Amino acid sequence: MLKNTLQYENATISYGRFGSGNATCFCFHGYSNDSSIFEILDCNLFSSYTFIAIDLPYHGDTKWSRILLTPKILNDIILLIIQKEELPKTFSLLGFSLGGRVAMSAFLFAPQLVEKMILLAPDGLYRGFWYKAALQTKLGNKLMAYFLNRTEKAIRGLRLCKRIGLINNRVFLNAQGFVSSKRESTLLYARWISMRKLHPSLKILGEKIKEYQLPVKMVFGKADHITPAHNAMYLIDCAKPFIDFEQWNAGHMLLREKYIEQLEALFK
Structure with a gap:
C-alpha cells in the first residue's frame, strides 16, 4: 500500500x-482500525480494482481539525482524491463496521457516482429511539461528554444499558474498555462528535438504492454480537x-485471510 x-x-x-485495476473502490475502516486493515485485498484476486483506503478522523495517520465530517465534506474529500490520483469519476464503496455507516452516507449524498456498495458488518442500521437520541441530539452529545469525563459513572451507565437490554454483553465489554482509559475515552468522544452527522436515514437510503438500482452486498457474521444481522432487516x-444479504460463519471481523475467497466473490 x-x-x-x-x-x-x-x-x-x-x-x-x-x-x-480500471475500477475504483473507496474503503472505510471500522472503529479503532485504520486503512491498513484493507491490505488483505492487495493481491491478484482483486486485480481489476484500484483501492483507496482512507483513515477516518482521529484514526491512523489522519490529522483532523475540529470540523464536522458531514456528507458534503466526505464527498469533497473523495472527489479531491479522485482528482489527485487521476481516477475514474465513478466508483464502488466498501465499508466495514463504522465504515459501513460512512459508505452509506457517501452514497446517499452522491448516488449518481456510485457503481456498487459492499457493507461488511455495517454500523448505522439500528433504529432504536435511545440510539438516535444519544447520537443525533445536543442533549445526547452533552450526556456523553459528561459520562466520558467521569469513568465510574460511565461504567454504571453502561451497566444500566446492559440491564435494560439496550446493549448486549459483548458491546458492554468493548465499551467498558474504551471508557476505562482516559486516552481511549477522549478519542471515543472526538471520533463520536466528528462523525455524528454521518447517520443516513434508512428509509431514504432504501429509496435511493431502488431509484439508482444500486447493487449492494451486505455481509454479517453469524456470531457477531457487535453489529448483529437482524439490524439490517x-x-x-x-x-x-x-x-x-449474506451471513458467514464468523464473528464481527470479516477482513481476515480465511475469508479471502468469500471477499473476492463480493467484487464479482
Missing part, C-alpha cells in the same frame, strides 16, 4: 492506494431486491 495525504481545510487526510425490506 502506497500512503499519501490530502489537505482539506485544516485537516490532513491520510489514505493508502493499492491495486492497479428494515433496510433490506426497503431496498428489495437490490441488497444481496
Whole structure:
C-alpha cells in the first residue's frame, strides 16, 4: 500500500492506494482500525480494482481539525482524491463496521457516482429511539461528554444499558474498555462528535438504492454480537431486491485471510 495525504481545510487526510485495476473502490475502516486493515485485498484476486483506503478522523495517520465530517465534506474529500490520483469519476464503496455507516452516507449524498456498495458488518442500521437520541441530539452529545469525563459513572451507565437490554454483553465489554482509559475515552468522544452527522436515514437510503438500482452486498457474521444481522432487516425490506444479504460463519471481523475467497466473490 502506497500512503499519501490530502489537505482539506485544516485537516490532513491520510489514505493508502493499492491495486492497479480500471475500477475504483473507496474503503472505510471500522472503529479503532485504520486503512491498513484493507491490505488483505492487495493481491491478484482483486486485480481489476484500484483501492483507496482512507483513515477516518482521529484514526491512523489522519490529522483532523475540529470540523464536522458531514456528507458534503466526505464527498469533497473523495472527489479531491479522485482528482489527485487521476481516477475514474465513478466508483464502488466498501465499508466495514463504522465504515459501513460512512459508505452509506457517501452514497446517499452522491448516488449518481456510485457503481456498487459492499457493507461488511455495517454500523448505522439500528433504529432504536435511545440510539438516535444519544447520537443525533445536543442533549445526547452533552450526556456523553459528561459520562466520558467521569469513568465510574460511565461504567454504571453502561451497566444500566446492559440491564435494560439496550446493549448486549459483548458491546458492554468493548465499551467498558474504551471508557476505562482516559486516552481511549477522549478519542471515543472526538471520533463520536466528528462523525455524528454521518447517520443516513434508512428509509431514504432504501429509496435511493431502488431509484439508482444500486447493487449492494451486505455481509454479517453469524456470531457477531457487535453489529448483529437482524439490524439490517428494515433496510433490506426497503431496498428489495437490490441488497444481496449474506451471513458467514464468523464473528464481527470479516477482513481476515480465511475469508479471502468469500471477499473476492463480493467484487464479482
